[in-house]
Amino acid sequence: MTCTVYLLNGPNLNLLGKRQTEIYGNTTLADIEASCSTLGTELSLSVRSLQSNCEGQLVTWIQEARDYGAAIVINPGAYSHTSIAILDALKAFEGPVIEVHISNVHARESFRHDSFVSLRADGIIVGCGVQGYDLAMRRVAKILADGQS
Numbered sequence: 539m540t541c542t543v544y545l546l547n548g549p550n551l552n553l554l555g556k557r558q559t560e561i562y563g564n565t566t567l568a569d570i571e572a573s574c575s576t577l578g579t580e581l582s583l584s585v586r587s588l589q590s591n592c593e594g595q596l597v598t599w600i601q602e603a604r605d606y607g608a609a610i611v612i613n614p615g616a617y618s619h620t621s622i623a624i625l626d627a628l629k630a631f632e633g634p635v636i637e638v639h640i641s642n643v644h645a646r647e648s649f650r651h652d653s654f655v656s657l658r659a660d661g662i663i664v665g666c667g668v669q670g671y672d673l674a675m676r677r678v679a680k681i682l683a684d685g686q687s
Protein backbone atom coordinates (compact mmCIF):
# COMPACT_ATOMS: atom_id res chain seq x y z
CA MET A 539 0.00 0.00 0.00
CA THR A 540 1.23 3.54 -0.78
CA CYS A 541 2.47 5.46 2.25
CA THR A 542 1.02 8.92 2.83
CA VAL A 543 3.20 11.89 3.74
CA TYR A 544 1.46 14.72 5.56
CA LEU A 545 2.87 17.99 4.17
CA LEU A 546 1.92 20.58 6.78
CA ASN A 547 2.49 24.31 6.50
CA GLY A 548 1.81 26.78 9.27
CA PRO A 549 0.80 30.41 9.58
CA ASN A 550 1.30 32.88 6.75
CA LEU A 551 2.84 30.33 4.41
CA ASN A 552 -0.29 30.70 2.25
CA LEU A 553 1.28 34.06 1.30
CA LEU A 554 4.37 32.51 -0.26
CA GLY A 555 5.21 34.03 -3.62
CA LYS A 556 2.87 36.95 -2.98
CA ARG A 557 4.68 39.01 -0.26
CA GLN A 558 8.23 39.25 1.16
CA THR A 559 9.62 37.60 -1.98
CA GLU A 560 13.11 38.88 -1.06
CA ILE A 561 13.09 36.45 1.91
CA TYR A 562 10.87 33.59 0.75
CA GLY A 563 11.14 33.72 -3.06
CA ASN A 564 8.54 33.73 -5.82
CA THR A 565 7.25 30.18 -5.54
CA THR A 566 3.70 29.87 -4.25
CA LEU A 567 2.47 27.31 -1.75
CA ALA A 568 0.37 25.77 -4.54
CA ASP A 569 3.58 25.33 -6.58
CA ILE A 570 5.30 23.63 -3.62
CA GLU A 571 2.35 21.32 -3.02
CA ALA A 572 2.18 20.38 -6.70
CA SER A 573 5.89 19.65 -6.92
CA CYS A 574 5.84 17.56 -3.70
CA SER A 575 2.93 15.61 -5.09
CA THR A 576 4.76 14.96 -8.38
CA LEU A 577 7.91 13.96 -6.51
CA GLY A 578 5.80 11.78 -4.22
CA THR A 579 4.56 9.83 -7.23
CA GLU A 580 8.18 9.30 -8.31
CA LEU A 581 9.03 8.09 -4.79
CA SER A 582 5.88 5.95 -4.50
CA LEU A 583 4.45 8.20 -1.81
CA SER A 584 1.12 9.92 -1.71
CA VAL A 585 1.04 13.45 -0.30
CA ARG A 586 -1.69 15.10 1.76
CA SER A 587 -0.98 18.85 1.63
CA LEU A 588 -2.50 21.06 4.31
CA GLN A 589 -1.94 24.65 5.47
CA SER A 590 -3.43 26.49 8.40
CA ASN A 591 -2.93 29.75 10.23
CA CYS A 592 -4.32 28.13 13.39
CA GLU A 593 -2.24 26.18 15.90
CA GLY A 594 -5.11 23.88 16.96
CA GLN A 595 -5.86 22.90 13.37
CA LEU A 596 -2.23 21.88 12.85
CA VAL A 597 -2.41 19.81 16.07
CA THR A 598 -5.58 18.11 14.78
CA TRP A 599 -3.92 17.19 11.47
CA ILE A 600 -0.84 15.85 13.25
CA GLN A 601 -3.16 13.67 15.34
CA GLU A 602 -4.92 12.53 12.14
CA ALA A 603 -1.52 11.54 10.74
CA ARG A 604 -1.21 9.00 13.59
CA ASP A 605 -3.90 6.96 11.81
CA TYR A 606 -3.40 7.82 8.15
CA GLY A 607 0.17 9.10 7.71
CA ALA A 608 3.51 7.33 7.47
CA ALA A 609 5.58 10.52 7.78
CA ILE A 610 5.26 14.25 8.34
CA VAL A 611 7.05 17.07 6.52
CA ILE A 612 6.28 20.25 8.42
CA ASN A 613 7.09 23.92 8.16
CA PRO A 614 5.39 25.16 11.31
CA GLY A 615 6.23 28.79 10.46
CA ALA A 616 6.40 31.03 13.52
CA TYR A 617 4.79 28.29 15.66
CA SER A 618 8.17 26.51 15.49
CA HIS A 619 9.45 29.04 17.98
CA THR A 620 6.44 29.10 20.30
CA SER A 621 4.29 25.97 20.16
CA ILE A 622 4.60 23.30 22.82
CA ALA A 623 1.19 22.03 21.62
CA ILE A 624 2.61 21.20 18.17
CA LEU A 625 5.68 19.62 19.78
CA ASP A 626 3.48 17.45 22.01
CA ALA A 627 1.33 16.36 19.05
CA LEU A 628 4.43 15.43 17.06
CA LYS A 629 5.77 13.44 20.00
CA ALA A 630 2.62 11.32 19.83
CA PHE A 631 3.28 10.57 16.14
CA GLU A 632 5.46 7.51 15.59
CA GLY A 633 6.76 7.99 12.03
CA PRO A 634 9.55 10.21 10.73
CA VAL A 635 9.18 13.97 11.05
CA ILE A 636 11.22 16.38 8.93
CA GLU A 637 11.11 20.10 9.79
CA VAL A 638 11.61 22.57 6.95
CA HIS A 639 12.43 26.27 7.06
CA ILE A 640 12.72 28.08 3.77
CA SER A 641 14.91 30.84 5.16
CA ASN A 642 18.09 30.45 7.19
CA VAL A 643 16.49 31.11 10.55
CA HIS A 644 19.96 31.20 12.20
CA ALA A 645 20.94 34.23 10.15
CA ARG A 646 17.79 36.08 11.23
CA GLU A 647 16.45 37.50 14.51
CA SER A 648 17.50 35.58 17.63
CA PHE A 649 13.88 34.63 18.43
CA ARG A 650 13.96 32.44 15.29
CA HIS A 651 17.03 30.49 16.39
CA ASP A 652 15.19 28.04 18.64
CA SER A 653 12.45 25.67 17.55
CA PHE A 654 10.35 23.48 19.87
CA VAL A 655 9.59 21.28 16.86
CA SER A 656 13.31 20.53 16.42
CA LEU A 657 13.21 18.65 19.73
CA ARG A 658 11.12 15.98 17.96
CA ALA A 659 12.27 16.28 14.34
CA ASP A 660 14.28 13.44 12.82
CA GLY A 661 15.77 15.92 10.37
CA ILE A 662 15.82 19.68 9.93
CA ILE A 663 16.30 21.51 6.62
CA VAL A 664 17.02 25.21 6.94
CA GLY A 665 17.88 27.93 4.45
CA CYS A 666 17.62 25.83 1.28
CA GLY A 667 14.71 27.86 -0.05
CA VAL A 668 11.69 25.95 -1.29
CA GLN A 669 14.03 23.15 -2.40
CA GLY A 670 13.97 22.21 1.30
CA TYR A 671 10.57 20.58 0.77
CA ASP A 672 11.95 18.44 -2.03
CA LEU A 673 14.91 17.42 0.15
CA ALA A 674 12.55 16.59 3.01
CA MET A 675 10.42 14.36 0.74
CA ARG A 676 13.53 12.49 -0.39
CA ARG A 677 14.71 12.06 3.21
CA VAL A 678 11.32 10.71 4.27
CA ALA A 679 11.34 8.25 1.35
CA LYS A 680 14.79 7.00 2.41
CA ILE A 681 13.83 6.60 6.08
CA LEU A 682 10.62 4.75 5.15
CA ALA A 683 12.43 2.51 2.65
CA ASP A 684 15.16 1.68 5.18
CA GLY A 685 12.51 0.90 7.79
CA GLN A 686 10.82 -1.57 5.48
CA SER A 687 13.99 -3.53 4.65
Ligand code: CA2
Nearest residue numbers: 550553554557558615616639640641650
Ligand atom coordinates in the same frame (compact mmCIF):
# COMPACT_ATOMS: atom_id res chain seq x y z
O1 CA2 B 1 11.83 30.17 6.94
C1 CA2 B 1 10.75 29.63 7.18
O2 CA2 B 1 10.26 28.78 6.46
C2 CA2 B 1 9.93 30.09 8.39
O3 CA2 B 1 9.32 28.95 8.95
C3 CA2 B 1 8.89 31.06 7.87
C4 CA2 B 1 8.04 31.67 8.98
C5 CA2 B 1 8.93 32.28 10.05
O4 CA2 B 1 8.14 32.76 11.11
C6 CA2 B 1 9.93 31.27 10.58
O5 CA2 B 1 10.76 31.92 11.54
C7 CA2 B 1 10.79 30.73 9.46
C8 CA2 B 1 7.15 32.80 8.42
C9 CA2 B 1 6.34 32.40 7.26
C10 CA2 B 1 5.76 33.64 6.70
O6 CA2 B 1 5.64 33.45 5.33
C11 CA2 B 1 5.34 34.53 4.57
C12 CA2 B 1 5.46 34.34 3.21
C13 CA2 B 1 5.21 35.40 2.39
C14 CA2 B 1 4.80 36.62 2.91
C15 CA2 B 1 4.67 36.78 4.28
C16 CA2 B 1 4.95 35.72 5.10
